[in-house]
Amino acid sequence: MTNDLLYLFIGFSAVWVGVFGYLVYVTGRVRSVRDELHDLRGQLDAPQAGPKASSH
Amino acid sequence: MRQARTTELPPPRRLGALREPANAALYVALLLSMGLAIFMAFVVAPAERVQAEVYRILFVHVPSAWLAFAAFGVVAVGSVMFLIRGKSHWDRLAHASAEIGVLFTTLCLVTGSIWGRSVWGVWWQWDPRLTTTLIMWFIYVSYLALRSYIDDPDARRRMSSVLGIVGVVSVPIVWFSVEWWRSLHPTPSITNPGGGMPPEMLTTLLVSVAAFTVFYVVLVRQRMQLELAVTELGSLRERLHERNEDSA
Amino acid sequence: MPAIAATDLVVRLGQRQILRGVSLALAPGERVAVVGPNGAGKTTLLRALAGLIRPRRGQVSLRGGGDPSQPAARAGLGFLGHRPSLYPHLSARENLAFAARLRGASGSAARIESALENVGLAADANRLVRDYSRGMQQRLGLALALLPEPDVVLLDEPDASLDAAGVGDLPLMLDALAPHAAVLFSTHDERVAQALDARVVRLASGRLTEDSRYAPAPHTPTTRGQAAPRPPGFVRAVGAMIAKDARVEWRAREQVPTLLIFTLLAAVVFDMAFIAALGSEVAAVALGVLWVSVQLAATLAGTRLFASEYERGTLDGLLVAPVDPSGIYLAKFALLAIETAFVGVAQLIFLSLLLNVSLFQASTIGAVLLASAAISAILALQSSLVVNARAREMLMPLLAIPPAVPVLLAGVGITLGALEVTPAGQQGAWFGLLAVVAVVFLTLGTVLYPQAART
Numbered sequence: 001m002t003n004d005l006l007y008l009f010i011g012f013s014a015v016w017v018g019v020f021g022y023l024v025y026v027t028g029r030v031r032s033v034r035d036e037l038h039d040l041r042g043q044l045d046a047p048q049a050g051p052k053a054s055s056h
Numbered sequence: 057m058r059q060a061r062t063t064e065l066p067p068p069r070r071l072g073a074l075r076e077p078a079n080a081a082l083y084v085a086l087l088l089s090m091g092l093a094i095f096m097a098f099v100v101a102p103a104e105r106v107q108a109e110v111y112r113i114l115f116v117h118v119p120s121a122w123l124a125f126a127a128f129g130v131v132a133v134g135s136v137m138f139l140i141r142g143k144s145h146w147d148r149l150a151h152a153s154a155e156i157g158v159l160f161t162t163l164c165l166v167t168g169s170i171w172g173r174s175v176w177g178v179w180w181q182w183d184p185r186l187t188t189t190l191i192m193w194f195i196y197v198s199y200l201a202l203r204s205y206i207d208d209p210d211a212r213r214r215m216s217s218v219l220g221i222v223g224v225v226s227v228p229i230v231w232f233s234v235e236w237w238r239s240l241h242p243t244p245s246i247t248n249p250g251g252g253m254p255p256e257m258l259t260t261l262l263v264s265v266a267a268f269t270v271f272y273v274v275l276v277r278q279r280m281q282l283e284l285a286v287t288e289l290g291s292l293r294e295r296l297h298e299r300n301e302d303s304a
Numbered sequence: 305m306p307a308i309a310a311t312d313l314v315v316r317l318g319q320r321q322i323l324r325g326v327s328l329a330l331a332p333g334e335r336v337a338v339v340g341p342n343g344a345g346k347t348t349l350l351r352a353l354a355g356l357i358r359p360r361r362g363q364v365s366l367r368g369g370g371d372p373s374q375p376a377a378r379a380g381l382g383f384l385g386h387r388p389s390l391y392p393h394l395s396a397r398e399n400l401a402f403a404a405r406l407r408g409a410s411g412s413a414a415r416i417e418s419a420l421e422n423v424g425l426a427a428d429a430n431r432l433v434r435d436y437s438r439g440m441q442q443r444l445g446l447a448l449a450l451l452p453e454p455d456v457v458l459l460d461e462p463d464a465s466l467d468a469a470g471v472g473d474l475p476l477m478l479d480a481l482a483p484h485a486a487v488l489f490s491t492h493d494e495r496v497a498q499a500l501d502a503r504v505v506r507l508a509s510g511r512l513t514e515d516s517r518y519a520p521a522p523h524t525p526t527t528r529g530q531a532a533p534r535p536p537g538f539v540r541a542v543g544a545m546i547a548k549d550a551r552v553e554w555r556a557r558e559q560v561p562t563l564l565i566f567t568l569l570a571a572v573v574f575d576m577a578f579i580a581a582l583g584s585e586v587a588a589v590a591l592g593v594l595w596v597s598v599q600l601a602a603t604l605a606g607t608r609l610f611a612s613e614y615e616r617g618t619l620d621g622l623l624v625a626p627v628d629p630s631g632i633y634l635a636k637f638a639l640l641a642i643e644t645a646f647v648g649v650a651q652l653i654f655l656s657l658l659l660n661v662s663l664f665q666a667s668t669i670g671a672v673l674l675a676s677a678a679i680s681a682i683l684a685l686q687s688s689l690v691v692n693a694r695a696r697e698m699l700m701p702l703l704a705i706p707p708a709v710p711v712l713l714a715g716v717g718i719t720l721g722a723l724e725v726t727p728a729g730q731q732g733a734w735f736g737l738l739a740v741v742a743v744v745f746l747t748l749g750t751v752l753y754p755q756a757a758r759t
Contacts, residue, residue, distance in 0.1 A: 004110045007174040011113040011167045015120065018163050019271060022156075026278045033285040040292045044299070139755045142358075194706035201702055205693040209318045215689040218752045222685065222707070225744065294319040 082274050089267035096260040110174045113167050115260055119268035120164035121189075125227050127157030127272065128196065135220030138213060144287070145280075147213040150220050152279035154199050156272060161193045176240070184233040185241035192226040199223055209287075305368030307332040307456050307486030308353060313362035315345075315352050315510075322348040324510040325362070330486040332455065335478075337497035338490045340507035346490035347386055349507065350458045353488065354383045354624050358758055366456050373758065379407065379536075379626035382454030382482065384462060388445025389621025391548070392434035393555040396425055396444050399433060400451055405544035406625045407452045408536020419447040422480045424473065432555070438465040446474075448621075450481035457482050459489035463496045475500050541627040545635035559608065559643055563601050567651045570597035571658055579659075590661045591719040594668075595712050597651055598675065599705065602644040606683030607700040609636045610691045619691070623757055633684055633753035637746065640687075641680035648672035661723065667731060671718040674738040678711045681745035688756050707745075714738045 097115040104111040134150030137143075168186065169179045180186065199219050206212040234241050253261075306329040315323040322345045330336050338346050351357045353364055355372030363371075370377030390399050400419060404412040420426045423443040433441060442465045449459060457478075463471045471493075478487060478500065491497060497504050506513045553559055574593040582589050613619040622632050649672055656663045686703045690696040717734035720726045 004108055004174060007170050008110050008112055011110075011170040012116060014166050014170070015116040015163050018159060018166075019275075022159055023275060023278065026275070026282055030278060030282045030285060033282065033289055037285060037289055037292065040289065040296060044292065044296060191706050191709050194702075198699075198702045198706060201699060202689060202693065205690070205695060205699045207694065208692060210316075211692050214756055214758070215693075218685070218756045219689055219703070221752060222745075222748055225748075226707075291319045 079277075082270070082277070086267075086270045086274055089263070089270050093260075093264040093267040096263050101257045101260040102254060110171060113171045115264045117164060117167040117171065118261060119265045120160045120167065122265055123268045123272050124157050124160035124164055124192075125231065126269075127153045127160060127276075128192070128224055128227050130276075131157060131196075131199075131220045132224035135217035138217045139221075144213065145284075147217065148280045148283045149276070150217065151203060151283060152276045154196050154220065155279060156275045158193065158196045158200065159275075160268075160272075161189065161196065165189060165193065181240055183240045184237040185230070185239050188226070188230040188233045192223075192230050195223045195226050209290075305332075306330055306365075307334070307367060308458075308488055309363075309365045309368070310349075310353060311363050313349070313352060313364065314360045315348050315357055316360050317348065317357075322510055323352065323359070326507070326510070326512050327362075328488075328505065328512065330488055332486050333484050335487045335500050335502035336489075337494070337500070337502040337504045338488065338507050339492065339494060339497065339504055340490075344507045345510045346507055347460055350383075350460045350488070350490060351385070351620075354378075354381065354458050356620055356623060375626045375628045377626075378624060380452060380455045381624065381626070382449040382452060382457040382459075382485065383620075383624045384445045384449040384459045385617065385620050385624075386460050387617035388441050388448065389616075389618045389624075390433045390441060390444060390448070391552055391616065391618060393432060393552045394548070395430045395432055396420065396436070396447075397429045398551070399444065400447060402544060402548045403448050403451055403621070403625075405547075406536065406541050406622070406627060408540060408626075412451075415451065415453070419451050419481060422450075422477050423447040424470075439467055439470055442466055443470060446477055447481075450477065454482050454485050457485045457487040457489075459487065461491055462489050463491055463493060471496060471499070536627065538628065538631055541625070542631045542635045542638070545622070545632065546638050549635065549639045553639075558612075559605050560646065563605055563643065563647045564650055566604065567597050567601055567647045568654050570600065571651060571654045575655075575658055586659050586661055587720075587723040587725055590655045590659045590663055591716055591723065594648075594651055594655055594663065594719060595675075595715045598644065598648045598672065598715070599679065599708055599712060601647045602640065602676070602679045602683055602708075603701050603704045605643050606640055606680070606687045606704060607690070607697055609640055609684060609687040611687070611696060614691045629754040629757045630750040632757070633688065633749045634746075636687070637680050637684040637749065640684055641677045644676035644680055645673050648676055663719070663722070665722050667722045668719055671715050671722075671735070671738070674735060674742065675711050675715045678714075678738050678742040678745065679708050681742050681749055682707050682711075685745065685749040685753060685756075688753055710737055710741050714741075 093115065097112055101112065101115070103109060130153040131150045134146045134148075134153060138146035138150065165186075168189075172181060173179050199216060202219055203212055203216050206215060233239065308328070308330040310326055310328045313323050313326040313328075314321070326345075326349060328336075328349075338349060340346055348357060352359050353372065355364070355374075355378060358373065366372055366377050366381065372378055372381065391402070394402065397416060397420065400416045401412075404416060417426070420429045423446055425440065425443055425447065428436070428440065433444065436444065442462075446459070446462060449457060462474060466474070474496065478485075487500070487502070489496075489500075489502070494504065571593055574596070575589060578589045578592070579586070610619065613622065623629060649669060652663045652668055652672060655661065683704050686700065686707075690699050690703065693699050714734040714737040717726075718731050721729075721731040721734075
């Protein structure tokens with residue numbers, strides 16, 4: 001009986017860990033890629049303000 | 057000229073941020089439906105005659121399987137639409153859906169295996185349903201592998217669209233495997249008229265499927281946004297590179 | 305009505321925009337040179353005009369309406385790519401004969417001789433192309449492009465690797481073999497343009513910098529040349545491709561001998577591995593080895609199917625022919641099916657001898673033949689998908705084996721019946737499964753390969 005419940009517990013936790021883990025992973029990636037995007041946009045827009053652009 | 061080029065860029069969007077109303081609504085729906093599904097799975101649904109408690113794995117196992125099928129169906133639709141229309145968002149949809157379909161198939165196999173250990177006494181049976189599901193998993197893993205092995209984005213989209221269409225052949229095979237061959241796997245008691253499932257169990261199962269569907273939608277949206285951001289990153293890098301070449 | 309017209313052509317390759325709105329028109333009989341620095345987009349422009357690249361925006365029309373992505377419009381199109389589309393294991397004459405058959409040109413022997421004569425290769429016509437110098441290959445590539453009496457000719461750097469005499473011969477070749485054709489070619493050398501009496505347009509960073517609007521040619525065309533030549537019969541073209549692959553295999557011996565040794569090796573190694581444990585159950589060893597080795601051999605050969613064309617640069621030659629691309633899939637399917645059936649039957653003999661089981665029976669031979677068709681229908685399509693993937697040898701088994709599992713199951717089912725492990729009555733259903741798999745994947749491949757090939 002306790003064995004039964006143990007398997008039930010493992011089964012449910014596997015699903016929750018899998019699905020939420022994936023969501024957290026993707027969300028984290030989205031965030032980091034956006035930060036990088038933001039940086040690059042800044043670099044692209046920089047020369048519009050001043051002529052001293054060729055730093056990269 | 058250069059200024060025109062940079063202002064062509066879309067404004068920074070906070071895709072997927074909780075602040076956006078549509079996303080907020082989705083996340084609220086996700087939490088509510090998940091909470092309800094868990095409550096019903098453990099409190100409302102009665103214990104089963106033979107298997108007692110462990111049968112409740114069904115409430116995550118069956119939705120995983122169904123959502124995997126749905127996800128692979130979406131892969132095929134996205135692939136067909138990409139080949140017809142040539143718009144990359146269809147390909148992004150197919151890619152996102154394939155990845156999540158693989159996730160759900162994995163969870164379906166894992167939960168099924170755990171249930172099998174408890175009821176059959178073994179982790180794995182060479183049963184038609186299990187075997188065909190495993191093959192389907194391999195097919196979509198190979199779809200993801202193909203994507204990661206092709207560097208040219210155009211070729212990647214075309215080739216994986218073809219594979220996304222071919223792969224969906226496996227879905228009906230998995231679905232009908234229990235009817236075509238003798239199987240140990242419990243047959244669907246929902247499509248069976250007068251099947252042995254008490255109404256509380258059936259309701260709980262349907263609520264779980266609904267909750268998983270919301271989860272699927274949330275995941276697909278998020279995954280597509282990631283892909284969009286990565287693509288944008290690539291083209292920004294390209295632009296920066298071109299511009300530095302121009303000014304050099 | 306222009307012979308070649310491009311309007312506002314935009315081509316992106318990956319993240320990069322290669323052509324940024326190119327418009328161009330050539331009158332029938334006109335010659336135009338595209339000049340420009342490396343990376344200007346010359347090759348991409350020519351490939352887009354030949355229908356090898358699908359433009360993101362804009363249109364291409366040949367002879368005032370023919371879309372080069374349609375096979376019929378490519379009849380009468382002569383194309384020389386960055387690399388000439390030549391099979392190293394065929395002679396010059398055989399290369400030209402294959403190209404002629406692929407284009408349905410019957411009674412073309414005289415034309416082939418005249419092409420060889422005009423490019424100065426008549427004396428070397430029976431030598432294998434792998435023994436040709438780079439310049440001779442370029443001459444043969446020109447002969448290939450000009451072979452179908454084209455009315456539209458696209459040449460990517462025709463003067464590349466030619467010596468001074470070769471460059472000097474270019475106008476003569478064009479005058480002799482394609483006197484009325486509209487010719488668009490790219491070059492780094494404006495003297496070539498002068499020698500060919502060509503109008504010059506400049507391409508830089510994906511844009512034409514000189515006015516490229518349609519202007520009447522200095523030498524007005526002598527013929528209308530608007531009717532596209534008749535495209536070849538589909539079946540004949542597929543037959544020509546199979547015959548070409550068979551001939552290449554006969555000369556190069558890249559596949560069949562190695563596959564035969566591979567299957568024998570598999571038989572020996574697997575037998576040694578299993579026989580100790582399963583000594584009394586020889587049948588189990590035999591049928592397992594049979595089907596696993598058929599599957600592995602097919603995967604091995606399947607990986608090379610499209611890759612060999614791609615690496616030699618001959619895939620473009622096939623795609624630019626006026627044949628629906630599904631014909632390429634069917635020809636590759638047929639080649640793989642023949643090879644797989646061959647090694648499968650050989651394995652039946654090997655195993656019968658090595659394990660002393662009666663595997664060599666009508667039902668198992670039938671199973672091997674039908675399974676070869678089914679597995680090849682799958683693998684030919686998968687092979688076309690990995691053609692420009694990194695490390696495709698690694699990827700191919702992953703792609704090829706899962707969908708081939710039904711073939712394995714059916715093959716094992718039939719063999720079990722043949723060895724009288726199970727009653728023979730169930731074999732019909734397994735043969736049915738093999739036939740269903742073959743038909744389903746042949747249909748999918750025929751429909752989907754043109755999608756994968758369209759760039």
